[in-house]
Amino acid sequence: MRIRSALAAAAVLTLAAACGGGGGGGGGSSSAPDEPVKLNFLSLAWQKESVAANKQIVEEWNKANPNIQVTYVQGSWDNVNDQLVTQFAGGTAPDVIHNDSPALSGFASDGYLLDLSAKLPAELKNDIPQAAWDTVTFDGGQGEQGIYGVPFLQESQVIIANKKLLDAAKVRVPTADKPWTWDEFSEAAKKMTKDGTYGVAWPMKSPVNKILNLSLTYGGTFFQTAGGKTTVKVGPEEREVLQRIHDQLYKDKSADPAALGQGTADPLPAFYQGKFALLPAGVYLRQQVVEQAPEGFEWVTLPGPVGTSAQQGAVSQTLSIAQDSEHPDEALKFIAFFLNGANQAKLAKGDWLLPTSRTAAADPSMTTGENGWDVATASAKNLVVAPFLKVNGFDEWETKVAAPVLQEYLANKITIDEAATRLVEDGNKVLERYQR
Amino acid sequence: MTATVTRAAPPGRPGTRSRGISRQTRETWLLMLPALVPVLLFSVGPLLYGIGLAFTDARNTRVHETSFVGLENFTRLLGDDEFWASFKIGAIWSVSVTVLQFLAALGLALLLNERLRFRGVARVLAVVPWAMPPVVIGLMWKLVYHPDAGILNDLLGTDVNWLADFSLALPAIIVVGIWTGMPQTTVVLLAGLQGVPKELYEAGHMDGAGSWRRFWNITLPQLRPVIVAITSLDFVWNINQFGLVYVLTQGGPGGQTRLPMLFAYEEAFRYRFAGYASMLGLAMAIVVLAVLGLYLWRQMRETR
Structure with missing residues (x-):
């Protein structure tokens, strides 16, 4: 009898333990009627100024809205998608989620994010241009298109240049109105290559997004959709930028080979030492140059090179709401406040990125010549939705096919024809998996 | 005070078996229950669940309905070039x-087994890497290998990007793997060496055997059970390695260091094909068990 009772108690305890972690989807605590609504906000801000701006805005919100209290949760770009996969599956995802548009596509089609199309306040909707909304409009998994996040920060590619080496080369200095063509860029890099100094460095540890975004300057999209089926294409438009970078590395020898396997910020110490003159990078890298460059080091921000057009693929940072959030309306109110024009200007300055808000972009601090803000902000007009954002299975194509193939090509281990064949054939096999 | 004494059944007699489960057996199980329940819940349960998932098309999504697909994941695995490369x-x-x-x-253990000055300090220093978490080791070696600021390039006077070079990345992480796992292997071998009877060496010495002969004919055979145990464990740990390589290269460049566990992790967490990832895990477990079984069988046969 005693054994039976003990077993029953153990079973109850086991069940209680098993049930304890479940429920309460959305990660926010369900609140008693007289208690404030509690929301969790997962932020991926990492630069010091940006974290401070995020926390300050949350604090302002909490003071002004005692009935909707937001808890700031610090996340990291390094592992956010692993964290979210686990949290979504366990029903413990935060209510408000900071991420970027390439990641949203998968989570939206998997049904984890709330479609905001019908809920967005007009003021917020109208303050952000349609091109930016396009970066967060995806298939929600049932064939319908929805808006799965609010885009608020975007990145464009610029060239950060060592001013002394640039002046010494006596080349035309490109401006936002008259940027370098790719030919001029290559010529300039060649002129700057002398006495152990290279003209340019291409850090290509993660080459895919950079190549795909820059390829738009020649109309290279890498994907085509016909009859509802998406396939990879690598034609002359897609080869152009790839070939030009390869030429800088192995034909002109104007690109520093040591930088090739590095992450975007890794070549900065060599840049300060004058080992190379030009560093094509996202606009955010200016922040690290400002903070780390040795005293007396002079640098300028130049617009990215143009081909048949100046277009670049846009990827947005976003705020989304978990489908399982218990307080989606309150979460959206918080997002609308968090991303109003004034706050977006603060966030953009903190992250050294471009705000999507028209009000924020008009802020004088966004157009000053100091630290290249004028060039960076001007480049925003050339941003168009990156075609790969809409491709289901892009992530796997990127990791398994595109990254290895592009790295091998840029390391001069395969020809451009071999690269193209593998990108298409292996790539289509990957995409097939997502189109069943 | 009263005490309950349970008398063991005499040898050769099954005791109360004829009346079903004995009281002693029942009590044994009851006492084991607090330890067994967590093991069943958190170890055996998920393991069985994972094996079950391997035969489904499960995806980590909210909209997908999981169905049983039999051996489809296994067939896919056999034809998956990426998996075979990994x-x-x-x-x-x-x-x-x-x-x-x-x-x-083995070299280090032999050295530490000698009567050296500061032997105690040397032994402590030899196990330092053991105290470090794999993530810290990964970060430390990333700095060592850094193409611009790394100490290795400074020492060699080279300009090599060790972890991004297609030919050098795998050897570079192998060096880190050796450094990371050496302390525990050293400690186990050292313990084995100290268990070798001194008389054997004395007898060998008297028979005129030199140091190499003594090592080959006395030390190695005496160490064989320890060697079999530690190399088997090392093999299992190494083939299941994840954290160290994830921090160092994330499987790059171009998949040149994508170990099977990294491959399975990407399938499960990046692409969210939980069923296929489970099949990868199951297949790897079977392979490891098969290799290990064969190795142990051969070693044991030779020992006999």
């Missing part, structure tokens, strides 16, 4: 690290 990398990694780690650890 498997080959895993085999090179685990065999190289296990063998080289063993050789280096």
